[in-house]
Amino acid sequence: MIVVLPWISFGIAAAAFAFGAKRFFKKKKPMYFQLLICAAGCFALRELSDVVTELCGGSERSVTVGLLGLFGCLFFLLSANYGQLDGIVDDHAEGSGRARVIAFAAPVLFGACLLALLIKADLGAFSAIVYAIVLAPLIPASYFNLKHLLLPVDPFGFLRATRECNFASLAFCLLCVAQLAANAFLPAWCGAVVTLLSAADLFLLVLASERGIRKWGI
C-alpha cells in the first residue's frame, strides 16, 4: 500500500495541474490563478521525483533534491498572494490595519511549530537544515493567505474570488507542517497519507480557482 500512495499522490497533483493548465493558461486569464496552477504542477514534480527515485532503486539519504518541489510549490503560493494579489487588494487603508496585525498569528504559529518539530525530531543536522530551508516560505505564505482572508471585501471582488483559494492554501501550509511531524514521529505510511491529503488539497485549490476566475473582477 505504501508503495502505491506516492503514485496516487502524483496522479492527483498531475491531474490538478493538467486540468488547470488547460483552462487557465490562456490570454487574459488572471496570473494569480495561473500561479496557483504552477504550485500544483510543482507539487506533482516533487511526487514524480519520489516515484522515479523509488523506481530507480531508492535513495541512500532520506532527503533528496525532490524536496525542492515542495519549496517551489510554497514559493508559487507566496508568489500568487504577495507578488500578484497583495498589490491589488491592500491599499494600506486604516480599515485594513487590524487584519494586517491579526494575520501575523499564522506565521508565528507555523514558525513556532516548525521550530519545535525541527528541534524535537531526530532528523539529523543535515536533514533538519534542508527541511528548514524547504519549509521556510510557508511562513510568509501563511501570513498573506490569512491576511487576504481577513481584509475587508474590496469593491472589485478580488478577495471574494480568492477566498476559497486562500483557505485551501492555508490548509496546504498546515499539511506541510503535519508532513514534517509525520516524517519525524509516525510510521512511514502516515507521511504518505499526509502527502496524499496535500495532493487532494491542491486539487481542491484548482477547483476553487475555477470558481474564483468566474467571480474575478465582478
Added chain:
Amino acid sequence: MGNLNLILCISIVTPLAMMLCVYKGRSRTSLLFLLIGVLVCLFCGELNGLLAEHANCTMLWFKCNVTPLTEEFCKAIPILVYAFLFRPKKQVLLESSIAVGVGFAVLENAFILAGSVDMVSIPLALVRGFGAGMMHGVCTLAVGYGMTFIHSKRKLFYTGTTALLAVAAVYHSIYNTLVQSDLQWIGFCLPLATFVPLIVVLKKKQTL
C-alpha cells in the same frame, strides 16, 4: 584525460568566438550566450569535481541531487546579470536563456561522449544530443521566463524566479536519476515530452 573538458571547451569556444566579430544584433547576443553556456559548463565541471571530493556520499547520489542544484544555479547567473543590467526585451531574454542551456549541453555532451569513446555510437550521440540539449534548454528557459519580470513586477520576480529555479533543479534531478538507471530511455524521452509542448504553448502565446 584530466584536461579533456578544457581542451574540448577551447576547441568549441575559439571558432565560435571569432564569429562574434562578424555577427550583429540579436544573432550576436544569442551566440554570446551560447558561448557563456559552454564556459558555465566548464566552471560547473570544476565546481562539481571539487564538491564531490568533499561530499560524504556516493557519486550516484551526488549526480542526482547536488549537480542539478549547482548547474541550474550557475546557468541562472549570466541571465540574471543580463536581465538586471541591460533590460532586454522579453523575447531576447528568452532566446538568451535557451542559448545558455544549449551551450551548456554542447560541452557536457562533448565531454561525456569523448570520455567514453569505446561505448559511444551514433544512436547514443543522437539521443544525448536531443535529450540533454532539450533538458538544459527547458530548464534555463523556465528560469529566464521568471526573470522577464525583473523590472516590471519586482515582487513577482523574487518569488517566481526562486520557484522556477527550484522547478528546474527538480526536473534536472529527475532526468539525471532516470539517465543513470536502467530506465535511461524514459529519461531521454522526458525532455522531448516537455520541450515540444512548451515551445508550442510559447509560440501560441507569441512569446517566442
